Amino acid sequence: MTPALTRRRAACPLRLLVGVVLGLVGAAGQAAPGVSEAAVVPKLLAAPLRDVANCPDPVVIWTERFTAPCVNVAHFLRIDLTDARVEAFVALSVDPDGARGPAEGVLTLPDELLRQTGALALVNANAFAGIASIKDPPGKGGWYPGRAVDIEGLAVSGSNRRSPDARQRVAFWLDDQGKPHLGHPGAKDVVRQAVADWAAPLVVDGRNVAASDPVTATPLPEPAAGSQRPSAAPRHPRSMLGFDRAGRWLLLVVVDGRQARHSLGMTLAEGAEVMRSHGCTEAINLDGGGSSILIACDAAGKPVTLNQPSAGTPRPVPVMIGVRPARAKAR
Numbered sequence: 001m002t003p004a005l006t007r008r009r010a011a012c013p014l015r016l017l018v019g020v021v022l023g024l025v026g027a028a029g030q031a032a033p034g035v036s037e038a039a040v041v042p043k044l045l046a047a048p049l050r051d052v053a054n055c056p057d058p059v060v061i062w063t064e065r066f067t068a069p070c071v072n073v074a075h076f077l078r079i080d081l082t083d084a085r086v087e088a089f090v091a092l093s094v095d096p097d098g099a100r101g102p103a104e105g106v107l108t109l110p111d112e113l114l115r116q117t118g119a120l121a122l123v124n125a126n127a128f129a130g131i132a133s134i135k136d137p138p139g140k141g142g143w144y145p146g147r148a149v150d151i152e153g154l155a156v157s158g159s160n161r162r163s164p165d166a167r168q169r170v171a172f173w174l175d176d177q178g179k180p181h182l183g184h185p186g187a188k189d190v191v192r193q194a195v196a197d198w199a200a201p202l203v204v205d206g207r208n209v210a211a212s213d214p215v216t217a218t219p220l221p222e223p224a225a226g227s228q229r230p231s232a233a234p235r236h237p238r239s240m241l242g243f244d245r246a247g248r249w250l251l252l253v254v255v256d257g258r259q260a261r262h263s264l265g266m267t268l269a270e271g272a273e274v275m276r277s278h279g280c281t282e283a284i285n286l287d288g289g290g291s292s293i294l295i296a297c298d299a300a301g302k303p304v305t306l307n308q309p310s311a312g313t314p315r316p317v318p319v320m321i322g323v324r325p326a327r328a329k330a331r
Contacts, residue, residue, distance in 0.1 A: 041297065
């Protein structure tokens with residue numbers, strides 16, 4: 001059984017209050033450069049959104065602190081899929097070698113993807129892998145900006161299919177009406193935007209289907225006074241995606257992790273329970289670890305990282321998902 005998750009609905013951390021000062025709150029009535037005054041900007045809430053299903057704002061962001069089964073901090077981005085002022089979309093990096101080359105994208109810093117795509121807010125999405133036939137330049141290695149990579153699972157932006165569907169990866173996709181789906185699109189399905197999961201689905205038809213936390217044969221040692229009991233399950237920073245049964249809203253969640261005294265990270269089962277308890281009837285786990293990030297654009301057009309990446313600085317990624325001002329449709 002999944003351990004109970006306890007939320008503390010206290011004031012948000014100082015870091016998020018700084019975001020308010022920077023002008024991230026939509027009530028400020030300012031718009032990013034190039035966006036009309038009538039356009040929206042993400043609204044940063046000083047307290048958790050209590051009713052995810054009913055919210056008058058098209059894009060809201062908030063933070064929640066969890067105290068059980070261990071200390072965790074999660075950051076939430078809720079997008080109204082029915083609001084004509086905004087649209088959920090997938091941000092893709094450039095394809096360095098075209099459709100015939102082995103690379104499907106390049107690692108790009110999240111703030112660059114935010115600026116390049118005109119996004120209001122983005123969360124990392126698909127996992128990625130290096131390509132054996134493409135050698136690193138002298139003196140470079142690891143996940144550096146500009147590295148050509150293979151994208152894991154389906155990746156589509158504006159009907160541009162950059163990476164094909166993979167049987168072992170559950171896809172999230174938006175159709176031509178903006179309706180959300182989980183699964184593998186059929187040959188006749190119209191896919192406008194899509195990303196793919198990593199590890200496993202979390203919630204299906206309202207049920208927590210994540211793998212149960214493993215049980216160890218040897219009892220865990222008693223924790224020292226004032227410390228947290230160690231977990232037998234793998235805890236990591238998480239990025240997760242979910243939506244409601246009616247397909248009215250999309251919820252993107254980033255959980256900080258690997259940081260003692262701040263946030264230890266969640267197991268898959270705990271992450272699934274967070275998504276289910278916030279009204280998601282369908283949810284998947286995205287790429288996590290050092291890639292987990294929530295970045296948003298303030299009212300002056302400046303990127304603001306709202307979570308605390310586990311490595312201390314944002315990792316470059318090839319694919320993100322989020323929200324942008326709705327684009328005028330051709331007549």
